[in-house]
Amino acid sequence: MTTFASQHATAGFIALDEQWSTHNYHPLPVVIAEAEGASVTDVDGKSYLDFLSGYSAMNFGHRHPALIAAATEQLGRVTLTSRAFHHDQLGLFCQELAELTGTEMVLPMNSGAEAVESAVKVARKWAYQVKGVPDGQAEIVVAGSNFHGRTTTIVSFSTDETARADFGPFTPGFVTVAYGDAAALRDAINERTAAVLLEPIQGEAGVIVPPAGYLAEARRLCDEHNVLLIADEIQSGLARTGELLALDHEGVRADLYTLGKALGGGILPVSAVVGSRAVLGVLKPGEHGSTFGGNPLACAVGRAVIRLLATGEFQQRSTELGAHLHSRLGALVGHGLSAVRGRGLWAGIDIAPGGPSGREASQALMAEGVLCKETHDHTLRIAPPLVITREELDRGIDAITRAVTR
Numbered sequence: 001m002t003t004f005a006s007q008h009a010t011a012g013f014i015a016l017d018e019q020w021s022t023h024n025y026h027p028l029p030v031v032i033a034e035a036e037g038a039s040v041t042d043v044d045g046k047s048y049l050d051f052l053s054g055y056s057a058m059n060f061g062h063r064h065p066a067l068i069a070a071a072t073e074q075l076g077r078v079t080l081t082s083r084a085f086h087h088d089q090l091g092l093f094c095q096e097l098a099e100l101t102g103t104e105m106v107l108p109m110n111s112g113a114e115a116v117e118s119a120v121k122v123a124r125k126w127a128y129q130v131k132g133v134p135d136g137q138a139e140i141v142v143a144g145s146n147f148h149g150r151t152t153t154i155v156s157f158s159t160d161e162t163a164r165a166d167f168g169p170f171t172p173g174f175v176t177v178a179y180g181d182a183a184a185l186r187d188a189i190n191e192r193t194a195a196v197l198l199e200p201i202q203g204e205a206g207v208i209v210p211p212a213g214y215l216a217e218a219r220r221l222c223d224e225h226n227v228l229l230i231a232d233e234i235q236s237g238l239a240r241t242g243e244l245l246a247l248d249h250e251g252v253r254a255d256l257y258t259l260g261k262a263l264g265g266g267i268l269p270v271s272a273v274v275g276s277r278a279v280l281g282v283l284k285p286g287e288h289g290s291t292f293g294g295n296p297l298a299c300a301v302g303r304a305v306i307r308l309l310a311t312g313e314f315q316q317r318s319t320e321l322g323a324h325l326h327s328r329l330g331a332l333v334g335h336g337l338s339a340v341r342g343r344g345l346w347a348g349i350d351i352a353p354g355g356p357s358g359r360e361a362s363q364a365l366m367a368e369g370v371l372c373k374e375t376h377d378h379t380l381r382i383a384p385p386l387v388i389t390r391e392e393l394d395r396g397i398d399a400i401t402r403a404v405t406r
């Protein structure tokens with residue numbers, strides 16, 4: 001890594017990216033070559049703490065040995081069959097994921113956006129076939145400032161103009177209400193409503209935790225009006241908040257959950273919709289699918305992820321380290337920060353007016369060997385891998401303290 005030839009390789013790789021890859025991201029100027037646990041190393045041999053975790057895709061850290069072993073083992077057997085045939089990992093993956101999440105059925109997909117698309121399709125079909133909504137009239141209620149992915153249908157119900165502009169015409173059938181406003185949710189539900197789709201904590205929006213009781217009230221309204229509650233736990237789920245699912249904090253169950261990101265162990269994209277048989281059972285052969293969804297390699301890695309989650313160790317680490325994170329960040333409110341939100345080892349921090357922008361703070365942190373990313377102008381999202389040690393966490397928080405109080 002530090003041979004003469006590769007020294008200061010960063011600029012060259014960035015130039016290549018800028019010439020040949022579409023400019024749909026604005027990455028920090030770091031070029032990662034290797035990673036392990038909570039650390040990554042760049043092409044010039046400099047090491048950084050990863051305080052982003054691939055937006056929660058790396059909950060178990062980089063190259064967790066149990067996950068790499070499961071992937072390697074499966075690479076030596078069979079990697080893809082298509083769903084035209086059965087294979088020996090699919091049923092076990094679905095059973096184990098259903099048991100872990102306390103659900104009855106699993107629809108395996110690849111990306112998070114595909115899981116959300118799948119949940120939208122299933123909810124619509126359920127509305128027509130089970131609830132009896134007149135054909136073509138099903139509505140899905142969503143929240144403002146949501147993030148559910150990037151497909152044309154999903155950006156149709158985004159409230160982020162940057163995500164939508166010039167991508168229309170948009171998919172109809174979505175009704176947007178303010179996040180956290182139970183009265184608005186109640187007013188938006190009618191006899192054509194198929195589902196309410198919510199992030200239990202809005203990640204992309206800046207780790208927004210809704211008011212106490214909001215999610216329970218959403219559940220109650222859905223029950224009252226025979227509406228499905230769909231929880232998008234792609235970022236909030238799988239131990240990030242200290243529980244398996246963020247909804248577990250509220251004692252609330254959804255009819256459908258979308259899972260992704262950490263489900264692939266940071267190795268490959270694995271997503272799923274999990275839920276009740278009464279809902280997911282509406283799908284019949286030929287109506288929905290994916291060439292790669294539920295492939296043997298994805299299922300083998302997913303099963304290893306499930307085994308890690310079943311120990312409860314990661315949920316506990318998130319709870320304990322999260323309490324430490326929030327107590328230290330909380331002390332910065334009024335001293336560089338204007339607000340701290342979040343749950344477990346997950347925080348959105350607003351930099352106080354007069355301080356650096358989110359981008360400037362991310363760049364200052366990068367210079368100190370800590371990688372995280374702004375979301376919106378003055379907000380940073382902090383989501384270290386759940387394998388991070390307390391010493392590493394403190395080192396990162398020290399750097400954040402310097403970056404926001406400079």
Ligand SMILES: *Cc1c(COP(=O)(O)O)cnc(C)c1O
Nearest residue numbers: 111112113147148149232234235
């Ligand atoms: C990341 C994310 C998605 C989209 O997942 P992709 O794998 O990027 O398609 C959907 N919902 C939430 C809440 C997310 O955080």
